[in-house]
Amino acid sequence: MPTVPAEGPLPSPREPHEHRRTAESFGADAERYDRARPGYPEDLVRRIVAGSPGPDVLDVGCGTGIAARQFRAAGCAVLGVEPDGRMAEVARRLGTEVEVSTFEAWEPAGREFDAVVAAQSWHWVDPVAGAAGTARVLRPGGRFAAFWHVFGPPAEVAEATAAACRRAMPDAPFDFAAMARPSSDPYRSVLDRTREGLHEVGGFGEPEEWSFAWERSYTRDAWLDVLPTQGALTRLAADALAGVLAEVGTAIDAMGGHFTLAYTTVAISAVRADSSVS
Template sequence: MPTTPPVRPGDPAYEPHQFRQAAQSFGTDAQRYDRARPRYPDALVERIVAGSPGPDLLDVGCGTGIASRQFQAAGCRVLGVEPDERMAEVARRLGTEVDTATFETWDPVGREYDAVVAGQAWHWLDPVAGAAKAARILRPGGRLAAFWNVFQLPREVADAFAAACQQVLPDVPFLAQAMTKQPSDGYQPLFVTAVDGMRAAEAFGEPEQWRCDWDRTYTRDAWLDQMPTQGAFTRLPPEKLTPVLEGVGTVIDGMGGSFTMRYTTVAVTCTRTGNTRTGSPRTISTA
């Protein structure tokens, strides 16, 4: 499920960067965010590193440094840019250097990078301004990669999630509906917008989509720990959040106390060439 504001995919207003204040709600419990949010597939991290001309990497919207630490472990020198000081402070404490700023206004002070990445964050940027900024700081052959973890709940959990959301959040009907749809339905507008922004920058080769499929088993407690970090719930008061957690928890208890989540991590990526091309992005599986 996208952690985006309450706008239906397909609507003209489906531009999450216009609702950037929603992204700032993730810092309300930054330690939980870092603890509970999933990491990214090692295969994707390794492919981005291998496809970059050097080790200098900028992590845009780095949050608490989840992706930053994975790239550091893969041998990169990482700087994060994060607008929420609460998130940035956790990232620094865990070993990532971070500048506190929005990417569009951030001053690189003449620094250049071999890769610019954004995990679960690119949709909070203006897609054209973000791609243009990335082009200015990337070295020739440098890689821009925006990626998202897309998950598919088991049907029983999705139905419980939808029912609880419908009861507690009746003013956001699409949220309940999104729980029972294919996950790509909600994310596809983000991929298209990212591709369009990269093309508009007129400084990159043709964008590609890289996909990694993987599974993660959640205990009841682990999933209920993650749910409050999702965009639909970060600003809910306890009296509304608690019934949602209880409803979903009861269903997981009935499944034996755990379930396996199917993830697809999708990266929209291109290289800094200065060339402008057209056409649809190619999809390449890394599974």
């Protein structure tokens, strides 16, 4: 079963969107982020594009433009909004137009879009302010979609990662046990908050939840390239990070140096019903 959120265990007890330092830490190695992070199922991209009234897409928290490039390849015109200038610089270099801002503070200047998407970023957005901002910029019939990867690394890898992280960051506000503890729906609370935000703002049809299952094989080196891009590790000192990677690498070596990871991409989507929200 896919069990672990791709950003790593979310900090607690505050809402994820309140952890700005973690939210804006992924640009510390933006090139690695773009290289190592996986893309999104083409079926998901096609479903969003087919269910939108036109090609204009706003990508909230676009990062280095991984999802934006997929939407552009599907024929869309994409504008990204990204709070981290380092991530935005990579996205621009790779062809995505980006404006640097949090979504809550971003000024649309009268622009409207056929779809608003958020690829593994909506948990960093206040759910009510985010829904209100989406309502302002979506054309009638426009589609909102937020989506996340959930995955379940082999027990040996998950347990080694959790143990190494506890030693490296004994006082960090992360639930490292979640890396090894089975959970069928780790984003349930985020999906529910997103739904509640849409309901509170109004002007949307009833949100739908979608799910897409897929797999990816990783070598030892490829997985150790992914790990430093996860939220729990993005602000770890270089020597401590090296220790974590060494422990996890040893666990993967014991498995033969590679493994296959089962992913599920979960999404929540809603259509803008009218233009009455201001």
